[in-house]
Amino acid sequence: MASAKPSSTASIQYIKSELNTIDSGELKKMLLRLAKHKKENKELLSYLLFEAQDEVGFIQKVKDEISGEFPEINRSNLYLSKKSLRRILRIASKQIRFADSYRAEAEILIHFCIQMKESGIPFHNSQVLLNLYNQQLKKIKAAVSKMHEDLQFDFRASLEFIEN
Numbered sequence: 434m435a436s437a438k439p440s441s442t443a444s445i446q447y448i449k450s451e452l453n454t455i456d457s458g459e460l461k462k463m464l465l466r467l468a469k470h471k472k473e474n475k476e477l478l479s480y481l482l483f484e485a486q487d488e489v490g491f492i493q494k495v496k497d498e499i500s501g502e503f504p505e506i507n508r509s510n511l512y513l514s515k516k517s518l519r520r521i522l523r524i525a526s527k528q529i530r531f532a533d534s535y536r537a538e539a540e541i542l543i544h545f546c547i548q549m550k551e552s553g554i555p556f557h558n559s560q561v562l563l564n565l566y567n568q569q570l571k572k573i574k575a576a577v578s579k580m581h582e583d584l585q586f587d588f589r590a591s592l593e594f595i596e597n
Contacts, residue, residue, distance in 0.1 A: 473527070480531040492537050495528045496544045503548045511559045518549065518556075518565060535576040539588050542573045546595040570596060 443451070452460070468475040484491045502521045507513040525545050529538045546569050549556060556562035570592075577588045 476527075477531055485532075488532065488534060488537060491528075491532060492540050495525065495537075495541050498528075499525055499541070499545055499548060503552050506552065506554065508552075508554060511555070511562060514554045514556075515559065515562055515565070518554075518562065521545065522565070522569075535579045536584060538576040539573050539580070542569050542576070543588070543591045543595060545569060546573070547591075550595060 455463070464478065468478045480491070484494075499521060502517075502524070506517040506521075522545065525541050529541055532538070546566065549566060554562070556566055573588075573592060573595075577585050577592065580588070
């Protein structure tokens with residue numbers, strides 16, 4: 434490594450400059466070590482290597498995973514439903530972070546909201562669940578507003594459906 438070691442955790446800029454000095458074999462070793470260190474690192478690396486090239490396929494896989502989780506929701510009371518919905522939302526949020534795309538974020542969250550509406554859970558009777566739903570609407574609107582105008586138009590119809 435060429436330059437002096439930083440005193441604490443290195444900034445992204447510093448890491449980026451250091452990565453330019455490392456040969457590919459050493460970089461592979463570092464990536465494998467990073468993947469072994471934490472499950473989320475391994476999941477992100479798997480996404481980057483195997484799924485990032487097919488965003489449409491990845492989004493569909495996440496939607497299918499979300500759809501598969503909704504029948505498992507305990508509907509006996511709203512508290513248990515809330516716990517299940519938050520768990521599903523954590524899964525969706527992690528996948529959205531991996532994709533790092535406004536389109537993926539909007540599509541996945543719209544799918545989550547549609548599933549929530551169609552689940553039969555009376556979330557309008559719980560302020561916590563209603564807030565959770567409305568927060569997803571805000572995230573969808575923010576993601577859609579950052580897209581190209583043509584894509585925005587495509588997402589407006591879905592957004593209108595889940596708002597009503």
